[in-house]
Amino acid sequence: MNQLQSMRVFVKVADLGSFVRAAGALDLSTAVVTRHVADLEGRLGTRLLNRTTRRLSLTESGRTYLERVRHILDDLEGVEQMVVARNHEPVGTLRIVAPVVFGLHSLAPVVQSYAERYPDVVPDVTLADRQADLVEEGFDVGIMVARQMRSASIVTRRLTTGYMTVCASPAYLERHGTPTHPEHLRVHPCLSRPAEQGGDERVFTGPDGEVRVRTTNAIAANNTEMLRQFALLGMGVAILPSYLIGRDLESGRLVPLLGDYRLPNVEITIAYPSRRHLPAKVRTFIDHLVEHFRHADEYGRDPRSAAPPRGVADAVADTVAALPAYADGARPVSASAGEAARPLRKAPRPRMAAASPV
Incomplete structure (x- = not known):
């Protein structure tokens, strides 16, 4: 029989001084209650109760056992209540x-607002550019950014x-x-992650259909924040x-190019273990994440389709007007994305690599 249940039955018999009353309190038959106590005595190899036709009394071993069992059952009940509370109230370490880059640029404000809202939860954040189990x-x-989690025990949700x-x-411009056309990237030094070195093909979609371009990479870094810094330095x-670059585009520190062309989007998803018995701290954090990104304008629209903020368009126009003549005498390339491509002066390519972790 279930030992824990037998312990509960024994305590109830001892408290009420009767198998019959204990059976009624536990909604069990008297025979089942009797078997639970007998099973305990058989397991322990000692008598716990003295039985007469008129009353029950605890043996010396029974009194010792009852005292210890009470503590065990009280502790167990306390643990169960704590677990239930944690499952219904946001509390504990999350x-x-x-x-790395998404965490540094986009996650910090979400964690900060969540921690203010749920002060009993302690966020513990790990940043890692790897597939975590x-x-x-x-x-x-x-x-996860641009990753698919394939596991029956893991639930994913688009963020x-x-x-x-x-x-x-x-x-730089x-x-x-x-x-103004993806083909022009062939003669510009491109900044990329190491996995993209060696001329990975980029697939653009634009007014003339699909355009495939194999860029020539001049600088590599294993962290996109480093690539952003290289781009800002021209x-x-x-x-x-x-x-990563929403604020740079708004301020004009970086200029969006190839406005008529699109690259495949990157899906960002949330992953968490199982929907069953999801702790409140996990459920509330997921809801908080989804709500935050739903209302964040910089994540809710394609920045390339929006009109450039004040100052950016003027900066681009001034840049184009100031472009020097190309070595072959051709006119400089217009900033208009719809204009036919003109010859480009091939930019010098610095040769360096920055592949150490940040």
Whole structure:
């Protein structure tokens, strides 16, 4: 028989001094109650109760056993109540894993507002550019960029979309010209992650259909924040996600290019172990994440389709007007995305690599 249930039955018999009354209180038959007590005595090899036709009394072993069992059952009840409370009230440590750059640029304000709203939850954030095993590593929530989690025990939910944008600094465009067609990227130094080195093919969709371009990478970094820094310094053309460069585009520090062309979007998803018995801290954090990104304008639209903020269009126009003549005597490339492509002056390509972790 179930030992824990037998212990509960024994305590009830001892408290009420009767098998019959205990059976009524527990909604069991008297025979079942008797078997539970007999099973305990058989397991312990000692008598716990003295039985007469008129009354029950505890043996010395029974009194010792009753005292200890009470503590065990009280502790167990306390643990159960604590677990139930944690499952219904947001409390405890919330372990989160997210990609490094997304975490630094987009996750911090969400965690801050969540912690203010639920002060009994302690966020524990791990940033890592790898496929984390949520169950094995004990994470409550994972955020993934452009990854698919295939596991029966893991639930995924779309969070937001990252729009990939071709961009460069005004200073770079002033020196090397403004590409208006994906083919122009062949003669510009491109900034990329190491996995994209060696001429990975980029697939653009535009007014003339699908355009495939194999870019030549001049600078590599294993972290997109480093690529952003290179782009801000005018070291080449970069293809970066909207969640990383949204403010740079708004301020004019970076200029969006190839406005008539689109690259595949990057889906950002939430992952968490199982829907069953989801703790309140996990459920409320997921809801908070979804709500935050639903109302964040910079994540809710494609920044390439919006009109440039005041100052950016003027900066681009000034950049184009100031472009020097090309070596072959051709006119500089117009900033108009709809204008036919003109010859580009091939920009010098710095040769360096930055592949160490940040």
